[in-house]
Amino acid sequence: MKNPKIPKPTIKRLAxxxxxxxxxxxxxxxxxxxxxxxxSLHIKASQIRKDLSYFGEFGKRGVGYDVDKLMNSIKIILGLDKKWNVAIIGVGNLGAAIANYTGLEKNGFFIKAAFDKDKSKIGKQVSAGVLVYDMKDLKKVCKQKKIDIAILSVPASVAQNVAEEIVETGIKGILNFAPISLNLPDKISVENVDFTISLKALTYDIVSNIGNIELKD
Incomplete structure (x- = not known):
């Protein structure tokens, strides 16, 4: 169960x-x-202590933290002590790139299947050992492969409908790369990833550092 008292930014900082x-x-x-x-991270030490305090006592004053023990504690908190089966929904350039990212398995995330409606992609491998299935088989294949997490990389125009199909499979977590906010039941955990928002925040930082911003009509 999610603890509503723990701010989401705290969880992200734990990672x-x-x-x-x-x-x-x-x-x-x-x-x-x-x-x-x-x-090392260019943040306040008080912020780190506050974030960790949500989960108990770590380390000793004047002694600090044992790196291995703190890593293990955070690993358990984040669920990284388990292996997670992942499906990619939408095998375009982004979906294919994610399927071939080797860093996922190192962190306990294993791509077990990919799905698309493009008949030219169905039946082929998007990466070593990962087959592209027809979207009509989403529910059946996800149950067979015990998928825990779906990575959604489809156009915004179809993202809501596809997300609703994902919910029907029993999957509880969606990493959403579509540039749209999904309207799903509260029991479904959704993490939105939008590169353009991050780029806009970056450009703000750049112009702020330059200074003397002139607003024009």
Whole structure:
């Protein structure tokens, strides 16, 4: 069950902390502190301590955190101690690129199937061992392969209808790359990814750093 008291930005930052800890472990670092993590991530140490406090006590004052133990705790909190079966819905350029991204398996996410309506793609492999199925077989194949998460990479015009089909399979989580907000039951977890919004936020930062923004009619 989701805890409504824990802000979503906190969960996202936990994933960033985990990645930072991974890098420290690779570099042979066994101990760290909120200040050390904050310096690495360019955020406030108080923010890190606050985020971790939602889940209990970690580390000791004046001693810091054991990198392995903190990594393991965050791993369990985020559900990364499990393996997740994933299906890609929409095998265009983006869907195909995601299917071939090797970083997914390293983090416990395994692409088990892909779906499309394009008959020229159905029956072919989008990546090694990942077959493209007809959308009409979505429910049957998802149940057979025990899919946990759907990655939605279809045009905005059909995204809502396709998302409703995904809900009918019993899948509880959708990573949505379509540039549209989905209207789905509260029990369905949706994470929206929109590159254009991130780019617009980036351009704001650029012009803000330049300064002296002149607004024109």
């Amino acid at each position: 960033v902390y985990y990645r930072c800890l991974e890098n420290k472990k690779i570099n042979g670092i066994q101990k760290t502190s909120s200040k050390d993590l904050a310096d």
